[in-house]
Amino acid sequence: MTSTASRERRDEPSQFALLRERRFAPFFWTQFLGALNDNAFKIGFTSLVTYEASSFAGVDAKTAAFVIPALFVLPFVLFSATSGQIADRFDKATLTRFVKNFEIVAMLTGGAGFMLHGAALLYLCTFLMGVHSTLFGPVKYAYLPQHLTDAELVGGNGLVEMGTFVAILVGTVAGGAAAAEGVHGVTLLAGLCVALAIVGRIVSARVPQSPAPQPDLRINWNPIGETWCNLKIAREDRTVFLGLLGISWLWFVGATFLSLFFGFAKDVLSANPDVVTVLLATFSAGIGIGSLLCERLSRGRIEIGLVPLGSIGMSVFAIDLFFASHALPVHAHLQSVSEFVSAAAHWRVLADLFLLAMFGGFYSVPLYALIQSRSKATHRARIIAANNILNALFMIGSALMGVALGAAGVGIPGLFLVTGLLNIVIAVYIYSLVPEFMLRFIAWVLVRTFYRVSPIDTQRIPHEGAAVLVCNHVSFVDAIVIMAESPRPIRFVMDHRIFRSRLAGWLFRHVKAIPIAPAHEDAALLDQAYSRCAQALSEGELVCIFPEGKLTRTGEMNTFRHGVTEILRRVPAPVVPMALQGLWGSVFSRDEQARMPRPLRLGGMSRLTLAVGEPLAPADASPQRLQEIVQTLRGAQP
Known part of the structure; x- marks a missing residue:
């Protein structure tokens, strides 16, 4: 007799079917283009100040590698509380289109900065794009549970995470390639960023109406008081709050690695900017594949048992990356991509980055789905805003740790090691407070290895x-x-x-x-x-x-x-x-x-x-x- 479960599995639509539906596809491509634009701009800017610092008076390349991401996340600290209230009060489709209009203004500012070699304008654009992401963040993650069923949340979040990191990859390639085009690079970057913002606005017009869950909400414009209020709301459910901390820690880890890739390529791998694209492509592919695999590994359910599996893998491969970085051949010149991939030792580095990122996907997707499913609909956007505040604080903490350890003489591989060890400490702390994660992990392992x-x-x-x-x-x-x-x-x-x-x-x-x-x-x-x-x-x-x-x-x-x-x-x-x-x-x-x-x-x-x-x-x-x-x-x- 054919089991009901077997019939159900055959009848279940693939998560990719969502990309054909209006309730998901326009939203997906809108956020995809926004993430692509963010990264094309930031990578182009970072590449220029790393390899052509002389064109930007008064800019220190090593400091800029940490200042750019820190400046990008600063608006999350300042405005997340307000953006969460706005997302709960107004239609999310209307807000999405407003945010895309704002992106066009920000990119016109950045385009002028590229054309004029104006570091101040480029730093301002970085801040404005942080404001753009701050406004869109609560909309983005509160939109999904409003339009998807619980059975679709894991697949939908997996697609969004995959799309985000594919956008990072494409933005990295586009931004890096444009920046490498010599005197024409700044023109290409300016045109690319403005064009992406305009296309994103056109696509956002198709996002369906998403009625406000609390249209009578009175907005508290005091960011400090409202931030504290949002954190109190998030703390009402201990599992949700620790899920927020878990996601914020992933942003800490991700920010640490992504901010170091240019320096890692140049100073440790002795490689040119094109190799940075390979590193980021490998990292993005890993987290994208990990995010998509979550839907299959969890069979469409919100399976928080994958979270400990993800944290274990992240630590293992972050620590191995430290050791892999000390077993590299010495080069007197900056290697090209072909030279880099021809050395077997470099494949270990790429494998560590890919697997670390893949396990990061196992870690993040269930946590996002957990928070969305267990949060009250009327407070969901504000809880996401609380998450964004924590993300920002953790990312700023990542930048401060990088600066402090760098000043103390710790090299880039040492930062990888410290991050991997800290990940173990954070994981043990969270799982000791909420053993539900570990019990679900034990259950998941038991029924997929022994039975x-x-x-x-x-x-x-x-x-x-x-x-x-x-x-x-x-x-x-x-x-x-x-x-x-x-x-x-x-x-x-x-x-x-x-x-x-x-x-x-x-x-x-x-x-x-x-x-x-x-x-x-x-x-x-x-x-x-x-x-x-x-x-x-x-x-x-x-x-x-x-x-x-x-x-x-x-x-x-x-x-x-x-x-x-x-x-x-x-x-x-x-x-x-x-x-x-x-x-x-x-x-x-x-x-x-x-x-x-x-x-x-x-x-x-x-x-x-x-x-x-x-x-x-x-x-x-x-x-x-x-x-x-x-x-x-x-x-x-x-």
Whole structure:
């Protein structure tokens, strides 16, 4: 019998289908052209002051490499709070077109700076483009959940991230190539930037209307007070706030690497400006591919288990880049691209950059989708604005760290090493505060290395609202498997003895698992467990209980107890029956002949099934009826 899951996977449209729909395509190309223009301008400007500093009086090339990105992010600190309010109050299509008009003015200023070799005008344009991005940022990320379903958010964010970094690549190539054209370079850069701004404005006319979620909002023009207010709103959900910090840290890492590429190419790799394009192209391709792979790796869900995977990869390859930078051949001249790629040692550098960026894509896309899905619609743009403020502060911190460590004699490879080590510290801090990330990562690894899971009708698990999930109890990892297949967090009701374990107890307490004990062991704890389940349901959460009360010792189901009835007596809620099959006999079960599952063998991984039944009304959810349904589901074959 063909499984429902298999049919669903065949019927699911590719994320690329969004590029054919008006609700997404004009917005995508508008933001693409804006990012392309940003980078064509910044790379052209940076290239000119790095390799032709004499044309710009009073400009120090090494300082400019940090000043340009710092000046670009300064408006995020000054104006993000205001831009978040504006995005919540006004139609996002109207705001998008206003921002594109502003971009034309900014690029006319920059074009004049290029033509006149006026560093002051170019620095002013850098600041104005920062204002442009500050205004568009909350619109950009609040637009997606307004026009995409939850199932499309990961794919949509992946396309946006991919598009952003392809735009960085194209802008890098275009800006670098134009800057390299000698006396005609400044003319080409000026014309290119103004033309891109005009085309972006034309495309933005097709962005569909996006009504304001809070049109009566009174704008607080005090940036300091409103910034503090936005951060307080973001902190209301701890997971969302730490997600914001996680994204901001990625901007710190990205800003550190991107700001160093010109110096890395010239001073460490002994390479000419064309090699900078190769480095940036490799980095952009990595994060673009990583962003697109998120949709497949997460099967279209918001899978925050990918975030720890991303942070691990980022640290590994940032640290390896440090060692790769010390194993390079010495050259007395600046190498061309052909000379650079002909050396095997340089391929290790490119591999490190590509893989670091790819894991950065695994890290960022789920975090953006998480924030968009868990933020209140009426406050979403202001939470994104809070994120932009944090991003700006972290990017300024990156610039200050680069300047300070450079002044202390730390070379560019040393900065890569410091960043990789700091990434480990930040990751451990965030995951210790919100173990949900690590538990989802463990669940993701378990069901994709040791097991091949065949989900049947898992779309029946509610995407919103309260419900009680009921499942048979086969192994110690039942909760992890269910967690991996659920579209949202679950409050598991678990044996109180699990919480005695230092590690497992710490993890499950932090994900708000509910300890329970039999009445003869601890009647007070039992009553408290029922009360906590009732409270969770009244707050619209999912609660999962294993009504057998213990693991099976024979592979057959034990009798369902009356725990579900007690929970529903306090708060009536829909009941969703589920059944696990395939875990009996694994090392995680109580089978006396248990065996380890076989990992990473295509076609040879242990198979298991999670089948989900139709939701039942509370009045129909007796223990006997639930056991019958779960027994039937347990016999279902994928």
